[in-house]
Amino acid sequence: MATYIFGHTTPDSDSIVGAISLSYLKNKLGEDTVPTRQGEVNPETKWILEKFGYEAPVLKTEYAGENVYLIDFMESSQSPKDISEATILGIVDHHKLGDLKTNAPLEMWVRPVGCSNTIVKEMFDHYSIEIPKDLAGMMMCAILSDTVIFKSPTCTKEDTKACKELAEIAGVEDYKALGMEMFIVKSDVLSATPRELVLRDFKDFNMGGNTIGVGQLEVVDLNVFDNMKEDLFAAMKELKAEGDRHSVLLLLTDIMQEGSQLLVISDTTDKIENAFDISLENDQTWLKGVMSRKKQIIPFLEKQF
Amino acid sequence: MATYIFGHTTPDSDSIVGAISLSYLKNKLGEDTVPTRQGEVNPETKWILEKFGYEAPVLKTEYAGENVYLIDFMESSQSPKDISEATILGIVDHHKLGDLKTNAPLEMWVRPVGCSNTIVKEMFDHYSIEIPKDLAGMMMCAILSDTVIFKSPTCTKEDTKACKELAEIAGVEDYKALGMEMFIVKSDVLSATPRELVLRDFKDFNMGGNTIGVGQLEVVDLNVFDNMKEDLFAAMKELKAEGDRHSVLLLLTDIMQEGSQLLVISDTTDKIENAFDISLENDQTWLKGVMSRKKQIIPFLEKQF
Numbered sequence: 001m002a003t004y005i006f007g008h009t010t011p012d013s014d015s016i017v018g019a020i021s022l023s024y025l026k027n028k029l030g031e032d033t034v035p036t037r038q039g040e041v042n043p044e045t046k047w048i049l050e051k052f053g054y055e056a057p058v059l060k061t062e063y064a065g066e067n068v069y070l071i072d073f074m075e076s077s078q079s080p081k082d083i084s085e086a087t088i089l090g091i092v093d094h095h096k097l098g099d100l101k102t103n104a105p106l107e108m109w110v111r112p113v114g115c116s117n118t119i120v121k122e123m124f125d126h127y128s129i130e131i132p133k134d135l136a137g138m139m140m141c142a143i144l145s146d147t148v149i150f151k152s153p154t155c156t157k158e159d160t161k162a163c164k165e166l167a168e169i170a171g172v173e174d175y176k177a178l179g180m181e182m183f184i185v186k187s188d189v190l191s192a193t194p195r196e197l198v199l200r201d202f203k204d205f206n207m208g209g210n211t212i213g214v215g216q217l218e219v220v221d222l223n224v225f226d227n228m229k230e231d232l233f234a235a236m237k238e239l240k241a242e243g244d245r246h247s248v249l250l251l252l253t254d255i256m257q258e259g260s261q262l263l264v265i266s267d268t269t270d271k272i273e274n275a276f277d278i279s280l281e282n283d284q285t286w287l288k289g290v291m292s293r294k295k296q297i298i299p300f301l302e303k304q305f
Numbered sequence: 306m307a308t309y310i311f312g313h314t315t316p317d318s319d320s321i322v323g324a325i326s327l328s329y330l331k332n333k334l335g336e337d338t339v340p341t342r343q344g345e346v347n348p349e350t351k352w353i354l355e356k357f358g359y360e361a362p363v364l365k366t367e368y369a370g371e372n373v374y375l376i377d378f379m380e381s382s383q384s385p386k387d388i389s390e391a392t393i394l395g396i397v398d399h400h401k402l403g404d405l406k407t408n409a410p411l412e413m414w415v416r417p418v419g420c421s422n423t424i425v426k427e428m429f430d431h432y433s434i435e436i437p438k439d440l441a442g443m444m445m446c447a448i449l450s451d452t453v454i455f456k457s458p459t460c461t462k463e464d465t466k467a468c469k470e471l472a473e474i475a476g477v478e479d480y481k482a483l484g485m486e487m488f489i490v491k492s493d494v495l496s497a498t499p500r501e502l503v504l505r506d507f508k509d510f511n512m513g514g515n516t517i518g519v520g521q522l523e524v525v526d527l528n529v530f531d532n533m534k535e536d537l538f539a540a541m542k543e544l545k546a547e548g549d550r551h552s553v554l555l556l557l558t559d560i561m562q563e564g565s566q567l568l569v570i571s572d573t574t575d576k577i578e579n580a581f582d583i584s585l586e587n588d589q590t591w592l593k594g595v596m597s598r599k600k601q602i603i604p605f606l607e608k609q610f
Contacts, residue, residue, distance in 0.1 A: 088402070096409050097393070102402040103604045105459075110413030126431065154410075299408045 003089060004066055006036045006057070007116075008073035009080075010202050013045040017142040018071040018116045019057050021135055022092055025120065026069070028129045033069070036060040038080060042200050044186040048141045052134040072116040074098040077204040077211065092119050094154075095294060099206065114159040115146035121162040137170035144179035145186075148218060148255050154292045180220070183255060187219040194231035198239060198250055205298060207305035210246035213239060214301075216293050222254040222261060229263070233283065236265040247272065251293060259288045275300040308394060309371055311341045311362070312421075313378035314385075315507050318350045322447040323376040323421040324362050326440055327397055330425065331374070333434045338374070341365040343385060347505050349491040353446045357439040377421040379403040382509040382516070397424050399459075400599060404511065419459040420451035426467040442475035449484035450491075453523060453560050459597045485525070488560055492524040499536035503544060503555055510603060512610035515551035518544060519606075521598050527559040527566060534568070538588065541570045551610075552577065556598060564593045580605040 005023045007015020019035035026033040035057035041049070049056055064085035074091050075098035076083060088100065090107035094116055109119050117139040124131050131139070143163040147155035150163075167175040189197055202215040215236075219225075225232070236248040247266035254260070263284045264272050278285045290296045310328045312320020324340035331338040340362035346354070354361055369390035379396050380403035381388060393405065395412035399421055414424050422444040429436050436444070448468040452460035455468075472480040494502055507520040520541075524530075530537070541553040552571035559565070568589045569577050583590050595601045 091402075094410055097396075097405060097407040097411060097413070099404075099406060100402060101404060103607050104401050105399055105417040105599065106402060106415065107417055108402070108413045108415030110411065110415075112410040112412055294410065302408050 001032075001067065003031060003033045003069060004036045004060065004063060005033050005069040005071060006038055006060070007071050008075075008078035008203065009038045010199060011037050011039055011045070012042065012072075012201050013048055013145045014116050014142045015072045016041060016045045016057060017048065017138045018092065018120060020054060021117060021120045021131075021139050022069060022071050022123075024132070024135060025124055025127070025129055029127060034058070043188065043192075044145060044182060047182060047185045048138055051141075052137045054134065054138060070100075071120075074100050074110075075203075075205065076100055077206050092116055092123070094119060096298075111158070113156045114152060114154040115143040115162075117142040117146075118156075118159045118162040121166060122158075131166070131169055133170055136166045137172060140166035140170055140172065140175060141178070141182060144175065144182065148253075148291055149176055149179040149183070151255060151258060152291045152295075154295050183218065183220050187221065187224060189217065189219065189224050189228070194228065194235040195238065197228075198232060198235045198248075202239075203293070204243070204245070205301070207246075207302055210305055211243060212247045212249070212301060212305070213243060213245050214249045214251070214293055214297060216251040216253060216260075218253040218255055218291075220254075220256055222252060222257065225252050225261070229284075232263060233265065236263065240265050249297070251287075251290070251297065253291055255291070258291060259286060260290045261285075262287050262290075271304040272301070275304045306337075306372065308336060308338045308374060309341045309365065309368060310338050310374040310376060311343055311365070312376050313380075313383035313508065314343045315504060316342050316344055316350070317347065317377075317506050318353055318450045319421050319447045320377040321346060321350045321362060322353065322443045323397065323425060325359060326422060326425045326436075326444050327374060327376050327428075329437070329440060330429055330432070330434055334432060339363070348493065348497075349450060349487060352487060352490045353443055353450075356446075357442045359439065359443060375405075376425075379405050379415075380508075380510065381405055382511050397421055397428070399424060401603075416463070418461045419457060419464040420448040420467075422447040422451075423461075423464045423467040426471060427463075436471070436474055438475055441471045442477060445471035445475055445477065445480060446483070446487060449480065449487065453558075453596055454481055454484040454488070456560060456563060457596045457600075458594075459600050488523065488525050492526065492529060494522065494524065494529050494533070499533065499540040500543065502533075503537060503540045503553075507544075508598070509548070509550070510606070512551075512607055515610055516548060517552045517554070517606060517610070518548060518550050519554045519556070519598055519602060521556040521558060521565075523558040523560050523596075525559075525561055527557060527562065530557050530566070534589075537568060538570065541568065545570050554602070556592075556595070556602065558596055560596070563596060564591060565595045566590075567592050567595075576609040577606070580609045 023033045023035040037057045041056045064082040069090045071092045092109045240248045250263040252261040328338045328340040342362045369387040374395045376397045397414045545553045555568040557566040
């Protein structure tokens with residue numbers, strides 16, 4: 001029976017590439033694994049897959065009775081609905097310790113680094129397994145994406161080291177230029193509906209019994225959203241109602257200005273304002289220096305709920 | 306501010322030695338850490354500490370406001386009462402994923418192996434840090450203890466490999482003989498009260514809202530308990546009432562016969578009987594081949610609750 005390896009719902013490049021890279025490693029170690037995904041592949045990830053000649057993992061959303069490895073998440077809110085009926089053999093992740101449980105001992109490679117693929121690189125080194133050239137290129141892109149080309153406060157020296165070593169294996173000389181090229185692809189927000197944009201990199205968090213959804217869009221120039229704010233707010237309101245969410249937040253991150261415009265739809269905006277010591281105007285504000293949902297948003301929200 | 310490193314409540318040799326070995330490694334890596342313990346040092350661990358010339362870690366039961374690493378556990382029921390007010394920087398463990406949570410990303414070295422010190426050995430190798438001779442001897446003993454000299458079903462090839470490498474560093478030729486010597490020390494149950502015996506290696510588990518306490522005593526000859534059963538049952542009843550526990554189980558493990566006498570005090574003994582497909586007689590039964598609480602007891606209880 002094959003073991004499935006997958007990332008979180010609404011997968012990003014780290015989740016998709018991580019499923020592929022971890023599955024390759026596990027198979028080299030003699031296991032029988034298959035990479036899968038819980039949702040649509042986003043435009044950035046499509047670009048990465050095409051550039052390095054890989055197929056997207058198969059879409060699979062039910063895992064009852066299966067053996068699984070999780071990569072890039074350990075929250076039930078980002079898991080398949082039937083995760084409690086699956087056997088979690090292992091977790092590779094770089095987030096906070098969430099609310100998943102297991103009935104038996106497991107394998108966990110968790111590090112406070114900027115990207116899951118940095119940890120997968122560590123695993124390849126640990127087992128002295130060679131990384132194929134094109135796989136290395138994809139892992140490098142996942143790190144450049146998650147760390148916003150090393151600009152995110154989540155970026156550690158382990159990430160930059162792994163990225164440089166992967167660039168060398170991939171034969172990519174100017175990996176920062178490649179990263180910018182990737183972020184320009186990511187910045188094409190005009191070909192998607194507002195709802196698709198809010199959901200593109202969207203995660204639900206369970207905070208004291210409340211579901212808080214937080215989306216993030218990283219672009220090279222914030223102006224692309226100028227005529228789109230009202231439509232984004234409308235999509236956020238829709239998602240709030242549908243998912244019985246307490247709040248829906250959207251971070252519009254400008255990777256050149258290194259900050260984020262925060263959009264908020266909430267039952268209690270004062271809690272959001274208190275979390276970041278801000279005053280919202282028209283349900284939004286500029287958060288200077290804020291680029292990381294994980295490090296600069298979620299912990300402060302958690303304290304309020 | 307120093308970071309504290311400690312194992313579970315009612316610490317065993319793996320928890321005590323693991324706090325010392327992980328703290329040594331972390332300090333070599335430039336961190337400022339102090340090994341501590343949550344409870345009394347048991348006779349087996351005392352023997353190990355004396356043999357290799359180490360002091361027991363300092364007793365410390367409150368950690369609010371502190372930075373901590375956990376070793377050999379990740380269950381709130383085995384944590385200090387104020388664990389939610391501490392910052393968990395990392396966890397090194399070989400148990401199932403429990404119910405602890407963090408607000409921020411952390412470091413986790415979790416493997417489905419027989420002993421936490423096997424993982425610490427892996428960490429020493431990972432960072433290419435040399436292990437001092439006497440520390441290696443203690444880590445070797447922790448592995449021999451947790452794996453019952455490789456007889457436990459929890460023992461993996463990683464454990465035997467690490468143990469052999471540690472024995473070499475420690476200059477111990479016949480490590481199995483040393484293991485037997487250690488288990489003979491552990492088998493001295495006559496110098497303790499029945500209550501002390503039940504509590505010597507006792508862990509509480511939260512199962513569907515019920516607290517189930519499971520103790521284990523590993524001896525080279527089960528006959529030592531022959532005139533002691535009634536007193537052990539009385540101590541178990543006491544602990545059940547005091548801790549508002551649903552059940553208290555005690556495993557009397559014979560490491561030569563490779564099985565355990567199970568003693569049960571429970572509100573619903575049928576659940577315990579169903580868990581292991583057994584019939585209790587006088588609240589006890591022989592479980593052939595059962596040596597591991599973690600692998601052969603807890604998962605089957607979990608399914609019932």
